[in-house]
Amino acid sequence: MKTKKIAVLQGDYIGPEIMSAGLEVLEAARQGTDFEYQIHKYNFGGEAIDKCGEPLPQSTIEGCKSSDAILLSAIGGPKWDKASVRPEAGLLTIRNELGLFANIRPTKINPILARKSPIKEEVIQNTDFVIVRELTSGIYFGTPRKKDEHEAIDTSSYTVEEIERIMHIGFEMSMHRKKHVTVVDKANVLATSKLWREVAQKMSNEYPQVEVDYCYVDAAAMKIITQPSSFDVVITANLFGDILSDEASVLTGSLGTIPSMSTGVNGPSLYEPIHGSAPDIAGKGIADPISMIQSIEMMLRESFAEYEIADRIARAVEQTIETGIVTPDLGGKATTKEVIEQIIENLRG
């Protein structure tokens, strides 16, 4: 089996802490298997601004393009708030450069962690959905974008091809799940949303087994709170996905555990925690490593089809949560190190 090349963007503040924790777990989990990999670190975000003067150096783009998968932790923070180009600008460029047009975010309730959810237990129970967000078009990338002292303009545009390929990802995903797609748009106002609906309606003919419904984004923002278990696969445009996936993430009560995946047609996919670089707890050794570990688990499944290793990691994490050895964000007292030591022990056990 070919050695996999994993590009590692270790990020800022708690980024390096959770990345090295995640990589330790990966190494422990692969032992005794024939899965071989190599880690290549590249500068990205604030670290790259400091070392190379820009958040996404060309060498990082090339390194990522030549890899089999990319792991990113979290970037940005107050240190670069006044930088002429901010770390986050690198995020938009890397998505575009690597053609990562689909962002996948699972929202699944872990009954133990759900105690920390702001939502009542009877409302969130059985919640298990995925938001499929278009990531390289819409108002994030449309032109003209301009601003002078009188006026500013942003443009949202979508081509049929761009909508088709993201719909395709969502419909395919639903076939392995509950076969239920919800297209979220604002078709009562926006031309782009009307086109989304037309493409979705055509695509639904190709997937007669899939139940498809349509929901305006304002109604979806309500339903995510009131009836989260009614969703299976939500497909939506870039800006709506940005808002709704962050909204959905708080249902779990455990932001520090949620992974995400960004993927395209060819080339490597990128895996990252959904949370930020948490400057307030950086260096204290108490950052929650679980979202990074679950991002690695997602990579093993989706990029490398290493289901057995991924399943073992999932179980080891689950057991660690059950025994209550968790970081303060989840109501525990453990350090990052204690959490991964427990996970590694569970992996061996």
Added chain:
Amino acid sequence: MKTKKIAVLQGDYIGPEIMSAGLEVLEAARQGTDFEYQIHKYNFGGEAIDKCGEPLPQSTIEGCKSSDAILLSAIGGPKWDKASVRPEAGLLTIRNELGLFANIRPTKINPILARKSPIKEEVIQNTDFVIVRELTSGIYFGTPRKKDEHEAIDTSSYTVEEIERIMHIGFEMSMHRKKHVTVVDKANVLATSKLWREVAQKMSNEYPQVEVDYCYVDAAAMKIITQPSSFDVVITANLFGDILSDEASVLTGSLGTIPSMSTGVNGPSLYEPIHGSAPDIAGKGIADPISMIQSIEMMLRESFAEYEIADRIARAVEQTIETGIVTPDLGGKATTKEVIEQIIENLRG
């Protein structure tokens, strides 16, 4: 005192039921005061499509323009889903025709009704904020908007003047509240949001007593659920306001009670419940009249400075909720008629 002219748009499905309930309460509340008014009904929405072939006839625009305030219940529904122009199109046009550039939506927790909230009580307690949504510009009205078989385009634009006038409303409002403004935008991506921030920063110099902070829309969508009591006045663009104000409304556990106001520079303001026309319960006599009654209360305060009448209505509604005489949406067994009879009795008591 001059007789006030109130334009009434009674709407579709439960619209007429809650409107006539609201007007009965208004009439009972004004008795014994010197507040005089006249009601003028105009066709709007689905009713107008049926009678005049369009959702917003010219006669309705003129009638509204010549009134001192406008009451709207709720429009639209399945009957007109296939209409060439849908009832909701009338909403966008009336906002534009009347220059109603600011939409004000209170989110306040009533401790009794909060039991029905999907959010845990300890999270929502003390929540009391207002979303000030820009209503006549942004991506709702920007041009070009187009769609062909390959591509669709929407344009979001904001001028400095448009941003200034909505900021002004929000900052003024905060002066009568907790003096805390949160500007919600997506300034890490959008040019229009960057302009919003610049205008807000300038305006904040004119209000040195007001604490101003800035929040990205994705983070705001989280914070509305996790820390709703941290907000006072939220000022945001049209599309963001559409999404966030619907999201916020479910915190209360009582959609059927929330009023809203749309206002402009000159001319009458418009008051309406935030909920829809509820086709499923139309004609059953169980629609919750409270949002309509509270919309009327808001009109008495904001358009007519009739604080005494408004206060009495507020107390009578509050007492009715306390005695549990509420419609099924609030967990009660009362009919619309029983609710307003109780409110009227409380007004007299």
